[in-house]
Amino acid sequence: MKILVIGAHGMLGRTLINRLSHLSDTKNPYPEVVAADLEHVNVTHELSTTRFITQVMPDIIINCAAFTNVDACETQASEAFAVNATGAKNIASAGKQTGAKVIHISTDYVFDGTKNEPYTETDKPSPVSIYGKSKLEGEIAVHEISDNYVIIRTAWLFGPYRNNFVTTMLELGRKTRAVSVVTDQHGSPTYTNDLSFAIWTIISLNLRGMYHVTNSGTCSRYEWARKIFELTGDRISVHPVKTADYKRAAAVPQNSSLNCTKYTTATGHKMRPWQEALKDYMKVCKLLATNCTNGH
Numbered sequence: 161m162k163i164l165v166i167g168a169h170g171m172l173g174r175t176l177i178n179r180l181s182h183l184s185d186t187k188n189p190y191p192e193v194v195a196a197d198l199e200h201v202n203v204t205h206e207l208s209t210t211r212f213i214t215q216v217m218p219d220i221i222i223n224c225a226a227f228t229n230v231d232a233c234e235t236q237a238s239e240a241f242a243v244n245a246t247g248a249k250n251i252a253s254a255g256k257q258t259g260a261k262v263i264h265i266s267t268d269y270v271f272d273g274t275k276n277e278p279y280t281e282t283d284k285p286s287p288v289s290i291y292g293k294s295k296l297e298g299e300i301a302v303h304e305i306s307d308n309y310v311i312i313r314t315a316w317l318f319g320p321y322r323n324n325f326v327t328t329m330l331e332l333g334r335k336t337r338a339v340s341v342v343t344d345q346h347g348s349p350t351y352t353n354d355l356s357f358a359i360w361t362i363i364s365l366n367l368r369g370m371y372h373v374t375n376s377g378t379c380s381r382y383e384w385a386r387k388i389f390e391l392t393g394d395r396i397s398v399h400p401v402k403t404a405d406y407k408r409a410a411a412v413p414q415n416s417s418l419n420c421t422k423y424t425t426a427t428g429h430k431m432r433p434w435q436e437a438l439k440d441y442m443k444v445c446k447l448l449a450t451n452c453t454n455g456h
């Protein structure tokens with residue numbers, strides 16, 4: 161089985177490449193993994209995307225390429241739509257032409273956050289930001305074009321290789337000894353390593369359709385920050401603030417936690433609690449020590 165990962169230098173892409181190369185099951189012995197990023201293919205260009213995918217001829221394309229800076233999307237809307245919507249469309253079209261299955265990674269930010277409980281796959285998306293709108297347009301394109309796809313909505317990613325909420329909190333905390341964090345945004349922190357295993361599970365069971373996949377449990381960003389400093393043992397003051405007090409360009413959903421029951425039922429695999437995953441990540445990446453690094 162040949163798997164092409166596009167967006168391979170990103171936070172999820174790099175972990176996915178590592179994990180896929182070491183995972184196998186009886187039906188799918190070690191897959192051949194091809195890694196591609198912007199230097200190999202620019203997904204916003206239809207012809208070069210088709211040409212590239214036709215050369216590689218993968219059985220499966222995993223699309224991790226995205227414009228993920230939520231605030232920057234507000235001022236660079238056309239770039240955001242080009243990567244997150246047109247890019248997804250181009251990959252889906254090339255996948256259809258070559259007979260490849262498309263696994264498209266999407267986001268909790270397609271929801272407006274007004275629901276009082278975790279969102280299911282059948283809840284109606286209603287994004288409140290350009291990032292969310294562009295990602296939703298990407299989902300719709302994949303659904304309309306591909307006849308063999310999986311859309312995986314995930315959330316609040318952390319993992320090695322790139323800065324994320326955890327490394328930002330550690331850097332800020334160690335510099336200023338105090339951080340202010342919002343109490344009214346709720347979601348499910350998700351370890352890229354665990355998500356990569358879930359993606360492999362979805363591949364090996366040959367599932368299709370839409371799945372929500374996050375680590376289990378929900379917290380506020382404030383609770384997440386408190387947990388990070390509890391794990392490091394650093395005496396950092398974490399001040400609770402409201403989203404309204406914290407100026408940022410993009411609107412973000414207040415509750416974007418995802419109900420992952422469909423994934424658990426289909427696979428028999430329950431994602432572990434986010435606290436366990438966080439501890440594992442911080443241990444593996446040596447973030448528990450005062451000099452933090454974020455790579456292997």
Ligand SMILES: NC(=O)c1ccc[n+]([C@@H]2O[C@H](COP(=O)([O-])OP(=O)(O)OC[C@H]3O[C@@H](n4cnc5c(N)ncnc54)[C@H](OP(=O)(O)O)[C@@H]3O)[C@@H](O)[C@H]2O)c1
Binds near residue numbers: 168318
């Ligand atoms: N991070 C989160 O908290 C989060 C939450 C929910 C869902 N997601 C979704 O999960 C997926 C992976 O996210 P991530 O955090 O791993 O993203 P990331 O670290 O920002 O990586 C995205 C990758 O896509 C590449 N890319 C950007 N434009 C491209 C283009 N035109 N053609 C080809 N490649 C391009 C980027 O290259 P450059 O770095 O060179 O630009 C980067 O390597 C995305 O679909 C994202 O929407 C992320």
